[in-house]
Amino acid sequence: MRIVCLVTNDLSHDQRMDRICSSLQAAGHAVTLVGRWLPESPPLPEKTYRQHRVRCRYNVGKRFYGEINWRLWRTVRNWDYDVICAVDLDSLLAGTLLHRPGTKLVYDAHEWFSETPEVAPRPLIRGTWRGLGRALVPRTDARYTVGPELAKMLETDYGVAFDTVRNVPRRGQYLNKENTGGVILYQGMLNPGRGLEVAIGAMQFLPDHALWIVGSGPERARLEELAAGMGIVDRVRFVGFQPPEKLPEFTLQAWLGINLLRADSQSYYYSLANKSLDYIQAHLPSIQMDYPEYRALHDRYQCFSLLPELSAPALAAQIRALAENPEAYRQLQTNCRLAAEELCWEREEAKLLAIYAGLTVD
Template sequence: MPKKIVVLITSHFDFDQRIQRIVSTMVHLGFHVSVLSPHSSKNSNGIDFIRISTLFKKGKGFYLFYNVLAFFRAIFNKNEVIYTVDMDTAWVGFFYKKIYKCRWILDLHEYFSEMPEIADKPVVKKIWAFTEKKTISTCDTAITVSPSLQYLFEEQYKRKVWLVRSMPYVLSDAVKNIQKKATSGDTKVIIYQGALNEGRGLEDLIDSWKKMPSRFVLALYGEGTISNLLKIMVKDRKMDNRVKFFGKVKPDQLKNETQNAWLGLNLLSNRDINSFHSLANKFFDYVQAEIPQITHSFPNYALLNEEIEVAALLKYHNESIIDLILELEKDEAKYQYLKSNTFKCQKGVELAK
């Protein structure tokens, strides 16, 4: 009989490529996996999905109800391992381990108390910082996604934190050839995938997009706390045909659309520690899709880009993204150089060993 592992997430499994890869790996290793999430998903081989319905969809009420309900749902089944993703599920692991004495893995995908949505709210930040202190120091295994976050956590909590980078699955050439299509005319699609939240520079990007020539279309894939604000900004500036919102899409569709883009954007704010030390999934997704990207010269991105150059780096906070895009279009040799390097990564020059 396979060993059992319970995974706790607050994201939607169907749209979370990173969690899909983690759970698939668990199944491949012989575990039977139960995923506790606020969203519905269909059961599949070796994976049971359990929906945790809450009265609230966001905010303090959501986190409180999710953790309480998920804990009581989890304790009726003994598992060999409990895997909690980020601080918003960590308390369940903390108390579950006390009852069953099982192994607890804590996934530190973010420096939660330093996220832009939290860092400027002193009371909220203190709550999450206390959660980090109690849970990171007591879990059996802690993992994170970037070398600099690994160093920060190890220094702060004086314990081993394992580095597990969020690498996408490699697509076969046959799949790429099927998915690849030409964009219409001279249109250049610039894609952003991920949360539409504050601290991503999206407000400034849309505000300056009116300076872009009409041949450029900005495609935003994702939802978040400022989705409505961004849509209002686009409407007020009469740019509906130049900035497109696609919401959340399934991973296969997102891979397809990303491969057909001309350029990817990985934008973050440098005003919070979490962003500065991040290593976003989309960085690798753009490499996987073999398109160049623009990203900030934060430590983890700069380090990887030194190994093999796949991105144009924003070196200063006030450096114009618009100017950098236009420079990349003008310098065709540079663009093709970055693009060829992403191809090399797919052919065995490993970007993130």
């Protein structure tokens, strides 16, 4: 089948879409990934599938969402394709407009869009996105998301079934772990609700540790000011954006990973973040919030240290407890190693391919 995947982000750092498109292409499909070009976008590396970027005049706000959907539609409308895959709610309008007779429309939900921290506190904006989702999602031919708990919530919200395809690395992506003592790692976007101000605050109580923040986003300047105000800039390193192939260099040097999310975002509460699974595949012990997806994985594999309260003193106390108990730390490493055998893309890939194999194209 000829499959076109639509995203609204820069293609250079979307590991999930790289895995999905690579797997579909390897299975014999002809795949094109269409996303956005930004002024700071790096050149795209060579991939087995086709890549295409569109340029927008606006990059934030209501005008951006209107423009990106128009440009996606305008770019793809004359192409030959069998399947349109709209990634997240912000590209689903374009996907629906491109869903013509004889084609199929697939919805890949990376998050619960109307419940994200940027949207949920704004009633009018949230209502608009919820209304759009409830109108368009039931019109899709197949749907999947990143975790089983989030799938249940999306099924309740939209009234249609969702499959699950976890965003996990391939086996062996992380090798030769250096395990640098004391380095606490966050990798991902620097967006609101990620708990990074808590992580920086915890460093005041952890003089023997350093925090590496690998990623970029709108919160960076505020977080840098926060670290400077606390007088801990020498122990909080802002690495900035790194392409996916460079991330293991930092992950393999860390002693502990963190994934801290605010519970007031339902999208975050029911999330299963990429980084939590990356840490497992790297055999890196990590602190995760005690939310449903992370609790379910921990109950099965005993692979996380779960944090019940998102506060700097609570986080610092949990980190100190691991530092003072090497045996408990080593047990987490062992459990991550065992979990990594099952939580890998080689297993999730089969679920993805089954979803597309079930589409009957006229």
